Amino acid sequence: MRTARGHAAIGALCGFLALSACDSGALSEDERAKIASLSIDALGPLPPSPGNRYADDPQAADFGRLLFFDEGLSGTGNISCATCHVPDQQFQDARPRGLGADETDRRTMPLAGAAWNIWQFWDGRRDSLWAQALTPLEDQREHAGNRAAYARYVAETYADTYSEIFGALPDISEIPENASPFGSETERAQWSAMELEEQEPVNRVFANIGKAIEAFERTLIPTETRFDRFARAIAAGKEPTGDAAFSDLELEGLRLFIGKANCLECHNGPRFTDDHFHNTGVPPVAGLPEDLGRAVGIAAVQADPFNCLGRYSDAGPDACDALRFMKRDAAAMERAYKTPSLRGVAGRPPYMHAGQIATLEAVIDHYSSAPAAASGQSEIRGVVFTDRGRQALIAFLNTLDATPASDP
Amino acid sequence: MPLQHKTGSRRFVLASAGLLMAVVAIYAAYRLFTPPAPEIDVAYNTVSRDGIYQVMFETEAQPIPLNETHDWVVTITTPDGTPVTDASLSIDGGMPAHGHGLPTEPQMAENLGDGQYRVEGLRFNMGGHWEIRIGISADPGLDEAVFNLDL
Numbered sequence A: 001m002r003t004a005r006g007h008a009a010i011g012a013l014c015g016f017l018a019l020s021a022c023d024s025g026a027l028s029e030d031e032r033a034k035i036a037s038l039s040i041d042a043l044g045p046l047p048p049s050p051g052n053r054y055a056d057d058p059q060a061a062d063f064g065r066l067l068f069f070d071e072g073l074s075g076t077g078n079i080s081c082a083t084c085h086v087p088d089q090q091f092q093d094a095r096p097r098g099l100g101a102d103e104t105d106r107r108t109m110p111l112a113g114a115a116w117n118i119w120q121f122w123d124g125r126r127d128s129l130w131a132q133a134l135t136p137l138e139d140q141r142e143h144a145g146n147r148a149a150y151a152r153y154v155a156e157t158y159a160d161t162y163s164e165i166f167g168a169l170p171d172i173s174e175i176p177e178n179a180s181p182f183g184s185e186t187e188r189a190q191w192s193a194m195e196l197e198e199q200e201p202v203n204r205v206f207a208n209i210g211k212a213i214e215a216f217e218r219t220l221i222p223t224e225t226r227f228d229r230f231a232r233a234i235a236a237g238k239e240p241t242g243d244a245a246f247s248d249l250e251l252e253g254l255r256l257f258i259g260k261a262n263c264l265e266c267h268n269g270p271r272f273t274d275d276h277f278h279n280t281g282v283p284p285v286a287g288l289p290e291d292l293g294r295a296v297g298i299a300a301v302q303a304d305p306f307n308c309l310g311r312y313s314d315a316g317p318d319a320c321d322a323l324r325f326m327k328r329d330a331a332a333m334e335r336a337y338k339t340p341s342l343r344g345v346a347g348r349p350p351y352m353h354a355g356q357i358a359t360l361e362a363v364i365d366h367y368s369s370a371p372a373a374a375s376g377q378s379e380i381r382g383v384v385f386t387d388r389g390r391q392a393l394i395a396f397l398n399t400l401d402a403t404p405a406s407d408p
Numbered sequence B: 001m002p003l004q005h006k007t008g009s010r011r012f013v014l015a016s017a018g019l020l021m022a023v024v025a026i027y028a029a030y031r032l033f034t035p036p037a038p039e040i041d042v043a044y045n046t047v048s049r050d051g052i053y054q055v056m057f058e059t060e061a062q063p064i065p066l067n068e069t070h071d072w073v074v075t076i077t078t079p080d081g082t083p084v085t086d087a088s089l090s091i092d093g094g095m096p097a098h099g100h101g102l103p104t105e106p107q108m109a110e111n112l113g114d115g116q117y118r119v120e121g122l123r124f125n126m127g128g129h130w131e132i133r134i135g136i137s138a139d140p141g142l143d144e145a146v147f148n149l150d151l
């Protein structure tokens, strides 16, 4: 009787201890903490966008969605953001380099979770989504348009929607048809011929286009993956079951990723990025103009009139932390690029800032051989992988694809 | 008697096993269910290279967070404990093993008085060993305090 009770107590105790220390494939406490830190559950709430007071306005988000898909918002009449950021391809285009009115020099970036970024673009030359959105609109290889034409287009097509959100449209009936500081020679001439008071309302409408688009982009949230279900179980001290259970190979890959392979140095946190810039020795593409990455992005973001400190920003200077504390040492940032998120990475080759690497196998080869950088200093210290190790890392990266839970 | 004795010792074994189990269970329950002890700010303390200053910092977030821009409050005294109230600070650092610096340029933002200074814009973007160097310029002289952090 007493003994039976004793056994029961031992049984209960063991089940109890299993929660904290007993099993789960002998992952160490440190490994569990690292796994939990990568889980989507560790993703904080959407960070504020201090420069855009419409960032969380649902009406602005609806307007932004229209603009994001509107081919009328281009010089050629057939290009929208979605031309390159294709919704059912993780908002990217699977090409080595984005193709609008012409081919660009960089790879199109996926957009889920971009609202958490501190810096936008591979070189971080913009400090908010709204300032970012204005850039492709006036890039001659992307939307190939100009801000005067966009302001007129909004006034013709969306006057009511615009004024409901942003207040009355300014009178822009007198401005040139086409004018911009970045367009063709005539557009630039037209722009510099305008008085500051004439440029100002055009800039204002242009900035608001960006602010609406940002409000929409803030609805593009990273989705849960198999890895997240695995990590959730681990964080709760439970054995992952169903599709959350990892194969031996996947688990091995995960352990390499957070351990010996050093990937976690840069691909950390729930978005698998440290929001910083690194030279990883990815070679330039022959035939493209020189690309120094972040070394050039630093001055560009400071010079951007639409940055957080600029007159079109709704933020007080104290709210512009990213710019205030920005690392300005360009020499240390030569050919450094923003660490990309690895969520969904297996489903969107090719890789790197100009699509230099075609497959995940070749990415692992790159980290293994750790080639010297064309310029600047690569931070990658080569890691020797066994064949199984390579397969394991790739198997793990595949668990970061967004897939709905397949079992109850 | 021997029988009696046997039962007695078995009882003793059972009792001690029960006691042990209870202790383990209580400990496990303690580990699982008690909230962590209230956070006392872990303070980091050091003497500057040339021994001119005693330097301490506290962080607004504990433990020091990864990928979060945050502030430190740095307290500077002379070795005898007198607050140094007129210092200007410069902050630098990096990961010696990785050969890179800080991802931000932290700045002394405010002299809080009493030898305390607010430093803003600290950010650590990866786990591992970091070195933070605080350059101090004040009446007693120029010196540098080095903190080693393992994140």
Ligand SMILES: [Cu+2]
Residues within 6 Å of the ligand: A265, B095, B098, B100, B126, B128
């Ligand atoms: Cu490092």
